Amino acid sequence: MIETESLTKKxxxxxxxxxxxxxxxxxxxxxxxxxxxxxxxxxxxxxxxxISKTSGAAKIGDYEIGNSADQQKIRGIIxxxxxNVGLYEELSAYKNLxxxxxxxxxxxxxxxxxxxxxxxxxxLWDMRDLAAGTFSKGMKQKLAIARALIxxxxxxxxxxxxxxxxxxxxxxVRDFIxxxxxxxxxxxLNTHNLDExxxxxxxxxxxxxxxxxxxxxxxxxxxxxxxxxxxxxxxxSEAIISAVKKVGTSDVVVEDNKLIIGVGNPEKENPDVVSxxxxxxxxxxFVTEASSTLEDVYLKLVRSQ
Amino acid sequence: MIELDLQNAWSVASKDFETFKSRKGVIYxxxxxxxxxxxxxxxxxxxxxxxxxxSASAGGSFTPFLDAFSFWFVIGAASLPSGIASYSIVGEKxxxxxxxxxxxPMADSDILLGKCVASFVPPMASIxxxxxxxxxxxxxxxxSVLGYLYYPNWSFGVILxxxxxxxxxxxxxxxxxxxxxxxDIRAVQQFTGVMFFPFIIIYVMTEINVIPLNTINxxxxxxxxxxxxxxxxxxxxxxxxxxxxxxKWK
Numbered sequence: 001m002i003e004t005e006s007l008t009k010k011x012x013x014x015x016x017x018x019x020x021x022x023x024x025x026x027x028x029x030x031x032x033x034x035x036x037x038x039x040x041x042x043x044x045x046x047x048x049x050x051i052s053k054t055s056g057a058a059k060i061g062d063y064e065i066g067n068s069a070d071q072q073k074i075r076g077i078i079x080x081x082x083x084n085v086g087l088y089e090e091l092s093a094y095k096n097l098x099x100x101x102x103x104x105x106x107x108x109x110x111x112x113x114x115x116x117x118x119x120x121x122x123x124l125w126d127m128r129d130l131a132a133g134t135f136s137k138g139m140k141q142k143l144a145i146a147r148a149l150i151x152x153x154x155x156x157x158x159x160x161x162x163x164x165x166x167x168x169x170x171x172x173v174r175d176f177i178x179x180x181x182x183x184x185x186x187x188x189l190n191t192h193n194l195d196e197x198x199x200x201x202x203x204x205x206x207x208x209x210x211x212x213x214x215x216x217x218x219x220x221x222x223x224x225x226x227x228x229x230x231x232x233x234x235x236x237s238e239a240i241i242s243a244v245k246k247v248g249t250s251d252v253v254v255e256d257n258k259l260i261i262g263v264g265n266p267e268k269e270n271p272d273v274v275s276x277x278x279x280x281x282x283x284x285x286f287v288t289e290a291s292s293t294l295e296d297v298y299l300k301l302v303r304s305q
Numbered sequence: 306m307i308e309l310d311l312q313n314a315w316s317v318a319s320k321d322f323e324t325f326k327s328r329k330g331v332i333y334x335x336x337x338x339x340x341x342x343x344x345x346x347x348x349x350x351x352x353x354x355x356x357x358x359x360s361a362s363a364g365g366s367f368t369p370f371l372d373a374f375s376f377w378f379v380i381g382a383a384s385l386p387s388g389i390a391s392y393s394i395v396g397e398k399x400x401x402x403x404x405x406x407x408x409x410p411m412a413d414s415d416i417l418l419g420k421c422v423a424s425f426v427p428p429m430a431s432i433x434x435x436x437x438x439x440x441x442x443x444x445x446x447x448x449s450v451l452g453y454l455y456y457p458n459w460s461f462g463v464i465l466x467x468x469x470x471x472x473x474x475x476x477x478x479x480x481x482x483x484x485x486x487x488x489d490i491r492a493v494q495q496f497t498g499v500m501f502f503p504f505i506i507i508y509v510m511t512e513i514n515v516i517p518l519n520t521i522n523x524x525x526x527x528x529x530x531x532x533x534x535x536x537x538x539x540x541x542x543x544x545x546x547x548x549x550x551x552x553k554w555k
Binding site: 011045048049050051052072073075076078079080081082084085086087088089090091095099100102103104105144147148 | 319324402403408
């Protein structure tokens with residue numbers, strides 16, 4: 001549904017997005033992770049035909065980004081929720097959706113039907129006549145998502161949809177995104193929230209101007225080089241830590257009575273580590289594997305650049 | 306060649322009309338300025354004639370003043386739209402509502418036209434309503450002295466149908482251009498307020514009869530405005546582009 005090939009955007013001498021190549025399948029929820037200034041919003045803006053690309057190619061469906069004849073068609077099949085929701089604060093929730101329905105030329109009966117559907121689904125129907133400016137951040141975010149869906153787009157771009165939301169409102173938004181997935185909508189989600197990405201995204205791309213990694217959350221976790229074991233002891237002493245380090249690993253972190261030890265080859269090194277701890281007087285209660293988290297992968301990739 | 310979708314432009318204008326309803330200050334200014342001209346100048350003439358009855362018997366010697374008074378409708382047309390246009394563009398910029406609007410399939414030119422229509426129609430409607438009241442009151446007042454109805458006349462026709470709309474368009478285009486550099490509605494209104502002064506100078510020159518407001522002079526002024534409008538149209542359409550708005554507007 002979305003394809004990019006060496007997509008690049010430069011602002012003068014600054015490269016905001018560098019040779020981005022990716023594809024997002026129809027009905028997929030794709031998460032874009034990256035620090036501030038990584039180029040996530042710029043990517044969405046290029047894909048939404050809001051700003052031009054400097055080089056490379058990109059397609060949404062059968063339409064080509066950068067082809068002037070396709071720009072309006074692309075905007076007609078996508079919905080965008082920007083990081084600042086940008087509602088018409090003086091207008092009611094209903095009118096906000098109604099005007100956007102008109103902008104997308106949704107006919108009146110369909111417009112009414114969809115407005116009612118979304119406002120009821122998002123629990124805003126009883127507040128439909130209240131000015132959007134009086135809404136909480138969560139309600140505004142939900143209304144902005146409904147606005148982006150009013151014309152039944154095939155692709156939805158969400159830029160930090162849960163930022164500044166309380167946990168309950170975040171959950172509502174996440175649940176709504178999962179509902180969209182059931183409807184086979186393609187969702188392209190920019191987020192800083194690793195937990196959110198892990199929960200709702202089929203695949204994740206980690207961007208820091210360049211695409212650093214891409215895959216399912218499980219694939220990314222597995223991709224982190226090296227593994228860790230957690231050894232729970234009755235008590236930890238300097239002698240035990242030294243003994244473990246002598247075995248050959250310097251990656252030892254102490255948390256309470258736990259040692260978190262980085263091991264390159266667990267099958268070979270674990271028996272030596274356990275023996276060394278025992279020889280140093282350590283009494284082992286549990287040994288478990290600590291797999292890398294998405295956070296580990298993210299930080300490793302972002303810091304490596 | 307700019308292609309326009311009038312349905313799109315009207316949708317944008319409709320939204321701005323709806324928002325306009327909540328801007329009480331702008332509504333009052335839009336209504337009261339032309340109404341002030343319509344009631345104020347006949348009131349001044351009536352008061353002067355009441356205090357100095359001899360001035361009323363001076364035949365048609367006061368008619369240049371009537372022409373000068375009518376120029377205030379041009380001043381209104383030049384100053385009132387910027388209030389609405391600045392809310393319409395800078396207001397949306399502040400609310401961050403331009404980005405989702407720009408993500409719709411509407412062309413930049415449709416959005417710009419919609420915003421221009423929203424800024425143009427209410428002040429011009431108010432100017433025309435005020436001018437009707439003004440003509441009726443002035444005619445009622447002066448008919449017995451002049452022996453004929455002074456309004457409507459060709460000069461006032463040019464003022465209302467040519468010069469005032471061109472002045473209004475000039476004001477809107479200037480506001481669009483200034484909006485790209487401002488994040489404060491009042492700042493834009495202050496800048497566009499500068500537009501007031503050339504018109505005041507023209508007004509003073511008509512009062513002292515340096516520029517008689519006859520049909521020929523008004524058509525010459527209209528020609529100058531038209532050239533300025535076309536030049537600013539080029540600049541404002543170049544300014545109001547998606548990429549410019551999202552990456553270069555402050």
